[in-house]
Amino acid sequence: DQQVKQNSPSLSVQEGRISILNCDYTNSMFDYFLWYKKYPAEGPTFLISISSIKDKNEDGRFTVFLNKSAKHLSLHIVPSQPGDSAVYFCAARMSRRSKLTFGKGITLSVRP
């Protein structure tokens, strides 16, 4: 049973426009959520995170929104750049010492 779901396998956007990457979760015990970015043949790198006590966290071009009632979070990238083309993983955990549960990832392509 997949507890973190990224239902869209891919997304293509024009350079300069907004990219919205969605993630849903089923376990209401998750209290911390993260987004990772991964290029081919490299390890994922941390992008941005949000605690369940917040509904928004912003870092430069990247903003993560959390809707706890809907068990849904989204990553907004504005403006999108060709270098943002990568696989993005959503992850969640239940407590500070628990392991992360990852979604299957979404491949973002930003067209010049």
Add this chain to the structure above:
Amino acid sequence: DGGITQSPKYLFRKEGQNVTLSCEQNLNHDAMYWYRQDPGQGLRLIYYSQIVNDFQKGDIAEGYSVSREKKESFPLTVTSAQKNPTAFYLCASSPHRYGYTFGSGTRLTVV
């Protein structure tokens, strides 16, 4: 610079052979993890260790073994019992407070 080192980057194995993937970290992190990435499957947890001399099975542990004799090292052995070992393997570590730091991965191919 602190980080996680995975070696080798590319590894070829003959069917029926065991092979060990190395993972070393100098971040002083307590927890370490092994993931496998396959196309369309995302990141699947193989084994993890939260402290030296202790480790737990993840979601897909069959055909794999690990050891954690030192805090810095968490090697993964892919045994001949693993039916489909060709994949990209990722090692990660965590100080618990934040998310993971990942290594650059090892691409294992069975020939």
